[in-house]
Each structure stands twice: as structure tokens, then as C-alpha cells.
Amino acid sequence: MAQGLLGEKRPLAGFLDADGIRESVAALEDAFAAEPGVQVLHTFAAKAASLIPVLRLLADCGMGCEVAGPGELRLAVEAGFTPARIVLDSPAKTRDELRLALALGVAVNADSFGEIRRIEEIRSPGSASVLGLRVNPQVGGGSIGAMSTATATSKFGVALRDPGAREQVVRTFAERPWLTRLHAHVGSQGCSLQLIAAGIAETYRLAEEVNEVVGVRRITGIDIGGGLPVNFADDEARPAFADYVAALRAEAPGLFDGRYDLVTEFGRSLLAKNGFIGARVEYTKDAGGRRIALTHAGAQIATRTVFMPDAWPLRVGVFDGEGRPRNGPSMVQDIAGPCCFAGDVVAHARELPELREGDFVVLYDTGAYYFSTPWAYNSLPRPAVYGFAGGTGGLRFAPVREAQSLDSVAAESGLHHAGALTGLYEKP
Numbered sequence: 001m002a003q004g005l006l007g008e009k010r011p012l013a014g015f016l017d018a019d020g021i022r023e024s025v026a027a028l029e030d031a032f033a034a035e036p037g038v039q040v041l042h043t044f045a046a047k048a049a050s051l052i053p054v055l056r057l058l059a060d061c062g063m064g065c066e067v068a069g070p071g072e073l074r075l076a077v078e079a080g081f082t083p084a085r086i087v088l089d090s091p092a093k094t095r096d097e098l099r100l101a102l103a104l105g106v107a108v109n110a111d112s113f114g115e116i117r118r119i120e121e122i123r124s125p126g127s128a129s130v131l132g133l134r135v136n137p138q139v140g141g142g143s144i145g146a147m148s149t150a151t152a153t154s155k156f157g158v159a160l161r162d163p164g165a166r167e168q169v170v171r172t173f174a175e176r177p178w179l180t181r182l183h184a185h186v187g188s189q190g191c192s193l194q195l196i197a198a199g200i201a202e203t204y205r206l207a208e209e210v211n212e213v214v215g216v217r218r219i220t221g222i223d224i225g226g227g228l229p230v231n232f233a234d235d236e237a238r239p240a241f242a243d244y245v246a247a248l249r250a251e252a253p254g255l256f257d258g259r260y261d262l263v264t265e266f267g268r269s270l271l272a273k274n275g276f277i278g279a280r281v282e283y284t285k286d287a288g289g290r291r292i293a294l295t296h297a298g299a300q301i302a303t304r305t306v307f308m309p310d311a312w313p314l315r316v317g318v319f320d321g322e323g324r325p326r327n328g329p330s331m332v333q334d335i336a337g338p339c340c341f342a343g344d345v346v347a348h349a350r351e352l353p354e355l356r357e358g359d360f361v362v363l364y365d366t367g368a369y370y371f372s373t374p375w376a377y378n379s380l381p382r383p384a385v386y387g388f389a390g391g392t393g394g395l396r397f398a399p400v401r402e403a404q405s406l407d408s409v410a411a412e413s414g415l416h417h418a419g420a421l422t423g424l425y426e427k428p
């Protein structure tokens with residue numbers, strides 16, 4: 001606020017703690033480095049913070065990048081990841097996307113047998129791409145259905161426990177020397193470490209079975225996905241990456257003995273706690289005995305929280321117009337957003353110091369999947385995002401993404417085709 005990045009004219013912005021991001025990457029690296037026998041490529045799941053400066057910082061930290069479509073692939077290339085450190089996953093890759101990925105030498109995990117057939121048609125023998133197959137170990141779901149990728153009927157990967165599927169996977173590898181990797185991403189927020197580790201252990205046993213049947217080490221790498229859940233209740237990063245490595249070691253010790261190269265694809269656990277949203281309180285009002293603070297942070301920036309408030313609760317901080325924490329007596333308040341539908345509330349009936357017009361609320365732990373993934377509802381412009389570094393020695397800020405201009409909102413809303421529909425009725 002002292003720097004003018006938040007204020008009456010700039011009522012909403014996202015912030016990213018660059019030092020914190022680097023520390024999170026170091027924690028991930030250290031956790032796996034405790035298992036010295038194994039080669040690991042840590043990739044960042046681009047969808048968790050699809051901002052080129054974030055991706056470049058992560059590339060600079062030595063990470064790779066997991067992408068799920070042409071847009072994310074473009075961002076990864078622009079951010080400076082070399083193709084060998086990029087992994088393409090997505091359940092609906094087109095032939096053109098596959099051609100591009102194979103031409104670049106990006107690793108590709110096929111999501112189905114159908115996709116294996118397409119890759120087989122397209123690939124040239126000289127392609128540098130590492131090619132894998134995603135499986136669904138069907139170990140079950142966590143507490144958030146939409147985040148559970150290993151249920152019996154999940155749309156992702158080859159459903160391993162379906163009749164005949166395991167045998168078909170083994171045959172598929174046996175017949176294709178170019179297929180060398182197994183991939184599983186067992187779940188995200190709401191899934192326990194035990195559940196995720198059980199899914200990875202199942203994938204490891206499948207790799208062992210394939211190599212045993214084929215008689216050579218056909219599978220040389222296992223991509224274990226991401227999905228470490230994040231604690232949204234306080235400041236502590238828990239579970240830690242080290243807890244996850246311990247859970248994996250308990251379930252599948254062979255994973256770390258160096259016979260398989262590993263790939264990881266963490267997203268939320270690297271970024272969530274390293275970002276926050278600042279939003280101005282434009283008005284307060286009372287309705288039916290409830291105090292409501294109308295802020296600029298709603299479904300356009302906290303989409304999951306607004307639509308599934310029980311699954312995605314956020315901590316809220318309260319600050320006055322100068323940025324000082326408010327410590328007054330607390331009262332029950334709703335923190336509402338600017339969108340025009342009644343459910344646009346980011347915190348329901350929360351006990352917080354009384355908010356006033358011109359105050360700011362902070363939504364913590366929103367560095368992943370929040371302001372980096374805005375929703376265009378109500379044609380609300382995308383808010384600016386700033387990064388910062390240098391805590392004790394004086395904070396330095398840098399723009400990561402500019403606030404969207406109204407010209408850009410109009411352009412994205414068909415400005416250049418304004419007469420398209422009326423034109424359909426004009427006489428030629």
C-alpha cells in the first residue's frame with residue numbers, strides 16, 4: 001500500500017513471494033535429495049500458476065514444467081524451459097499438439113490406448129521425446145470429488161483394475177520399445193499422503209511387472225505426478241515434502257533404488273502459501289442481522305472458494321486503509337465479492353475485526369489456482385499481480401502481470417466483430 005500497488009484506484013491485486021517460492025523449491029529438492037540413489041526431474045504443474053515470470057523463476061531454480069495443452073506449452077517455452085524438461089499431459093491432445101510436442105522433443109504421457117495409437121502414427125524414429133502412458137491405479141478418492149483422479153470412473157489414464165486393462169498395458173509396453181515411462185497423478189487437494197503413496201506404489205509394481213514380462217528394462221522412468229495437499233488453516237506448510245517422501249518410501253522402497261528415473265509434477269504445494277490477494281472493502285452493510293463487507297475479491301479471482309466454500313475455505317486478514325492490522329473487537333461478517341450473483345461470498349459468517357469502508361482484506365494461501373487463473377464473469381478485468389523479494393533488507397516489488405485494461409476486456413468480448421450478428425441480416 002505504501003508503494004501504491006493497492007489503494008482506492010487499485011482495489012484488487014495478487015502478490016507472490018519470490019523468496020518463499022525459492023524456499024519451497026529447495027524444500028522439495030532437499031526432500032528427494034535425501035534419497036541419493038535416484039535421479040529426479042522436478043517439474044512444476046503450469047496450471048497452478050500460469051504466469052511466465054513465475055515459470056521463469058522456477059526454471060531458474062532448476063525445475064522443469066508440466067503442461068496440459070497448447071497454451072501452457074507456449075508459456076513454458078516462453079519461460080525458457082528446454083524441451084527435455086517439459087512434460088505434456090492432457091486427456092485430449094490433438095494430432096497437431098502431439099506433432100508439435102514430438103517435433104520439439106517434449107516428453108509426452110499418453111492418457112489412453114487411443115492416444116498411444118496416434119503417437120505411433122505420428123512419431124518419427126528420431127524424436128527426442130520421452131514417451132509414457134498414464135495409468136489410473138483406482139485406489140479411490142479423497143474428500144473433494146473434483147480433485148480425485150484415482151476413482152474407479154475417473155476420466156484420466158488407463159483404469160488399471162478394469163478387466164483386462166493390466167494385461168493390455170503390459171502388452172502395449174512389450175510391443176513398443178519407444179514407450180519407456182509410466183505416469184500416475186493420483187489426486188490433489190483433499191487426498192491423503194497414504195492414498196497418493198498407495199497409488200504410486202501400485203504404479204511402481206506395474207512397472208516391475210512390465211519389465212519382468214518384457215525381459216528387459218523397458219520402463220526406465222516413473223512420473224509420480226503432483227498432488228501434495230496444502231494446509232489452508234495456518235502458516236505451516238504441512239504435510240511437508242519430506243513427509244511425502246517418507247510415505248512413498250514406506251509404500252514402495254524400490255522407487256528410490258535408482259532403477260527408475262523419477263519425475264514429479266507438484267503445483268499447489270509449491271505456490272499456494274507463497275501468494276495472497278489484497279482487496280479493498282468498498283462498502284459495508286447489514287442484511288437480516290448479518291454484517292456484509294463488499295470487497296473486490298469474489299468469484300472472478302477465488303472461483304473454487306466461492307462455488308465450493310466448504311472444500312476451499314480461505315483465511316482472511318483484516319487491515320486498515322494504511323495497511324495496519326485491525327485488532328478491534330470481532331464480529332460475524334460475510335466477505336463478499338463484486339460479482340452479480342448471490343453466492344459471490346469468499347468467507348461466510350467469519351468472526352473478524354469489524355471492517356469499514358476503505359479497509360483491505362487479505363486472502364492468504366492463494367498463490368496457486370487463484371489470481372493466476374481468473375474467471376471472466378461480469379467482464380471484470382483481470383487484476384494485476386506483483387512479485388516481491390528481500391524481506392528484511394527492504395522489499396523490492398516487480399509487476400508479474402498488468403491489470404487488464406478495459407480496451408482488452410472489450411477486445412476479448414468481440415469488439416472487432418461488433419457487427420457480426422446484425423450483419424447476418426444485411427442485404428448483400
Ligand SMILES: *Cc1c(COP(=O)(O)O)cnc(C)c1O
Pocket residue numbers: 045047048066089185187188189225226227228265266267268269
Ligand atoms: C493438476 C496436475 C498436477 C498438479 O497438481 P497439484 O495438486 O497442484 O500438485 C500434476 N499433474 C497433473 C497431471 C495434473 O493434472
